Amino acid sequence: MTISRTLRKILANEDINFLLTNRIPRQSLTLLMGKVSQIQSPAFTKLALKMWSWFDKFDMSEAKADKFQSIHDFFIRELKPGARPIAEDAACLISPCDGIIGAHGEIREGQLFQAKGYDYQLEELIGKEAVARQWLNGKFLTLRIRSSMYHRFHAPCAGRLTQVRYFSGDTWNVNPIALKRVEKLFCKNERAFLLVENHAHNNLIALVPVAAVLVASIRLHAIDTLLHLRYKGPNDIACDATFDRGDEMGWFQHGSTIIMLMPPDYELASGLQTGDSVKMGQNLLRKTG
Secondary structure, three states, X not given: OOHHHHHHHHHOOHHHHHHHHHOOOHHHHHHHHHHHOOOOOHHHHHHHHHHHOOOOOOOOOOEOOOOOOOHHHHHOOOEOXXXXXXXXXXXXXXXXXXXXXXXXXXXXXXXXXXXOOEEEEHHHHHOHHHOOHHHHOOEEEEEEOXXXXXXXXXXXXXXXXXXXXXXOOEOOOOOHHHHOOOXXXXXXXXXXXXXXXXXXXXXXXXXXXXXXXXXXXXXXXXXXXXXXXOOOOOOEEEEEEEEOOOOEEEEEOOOOXXXXXXXXXXXXXXXXXXXXXXXXXXXXXXXOO
């Protein structure tokens, strides 16, 4: 049995996986990873990525570059032109990122769910001031970005980013194993709230990028500030940026999660269901009203 198969078999055990990825000094290791990822050395980067591939396979064929100076450069890699075609169905929001569809459904009187038996309140996630009336009984969708996936995220519609709110927090792992064990996990982790005016459908939607263990930063092109564990504020950051459908908005340094909030008249695009992998740019949510 190869090293990679052995490691994956070990991590398939939920108790071991949770212990190794959560019962560790999460924030200290995340800050350390941020420093290590910036080391400028092609040889070190090649070795580190070889070791990383033992845990999670990644596809290099789509990358714009074939060599990287640092781990950071690899994880925020750009893709070749045309690698992510943008769907043109005007009735749909496209997926803002590559990811796996997780919990989704109705927001009932401000309550969402992360996993069976674990609920959380919208105001715990984005702050009481940011809770819009339309979302109290709207819809939500969770997209998990694995470490091996494309890490940049894009505008799900043509629109305008009008508000950014940053929440400092912990760095729990966001995999399904942790979601079943850590109550209100998304509300505990470092995250940002992005309010978007959806010009196509004349409504408001929101993206909530949630960081995780070993995720050293969230970068948004619309602001000059790098959001990370040592960022001390302000929490509300002035922003006014216009995007076309599919325009790049920012990136995570490693894998994590994006939670989408939208009005009640949206549903998953035809054929999609929990556990499906989606690519940035494909139809994700269809407006029914």
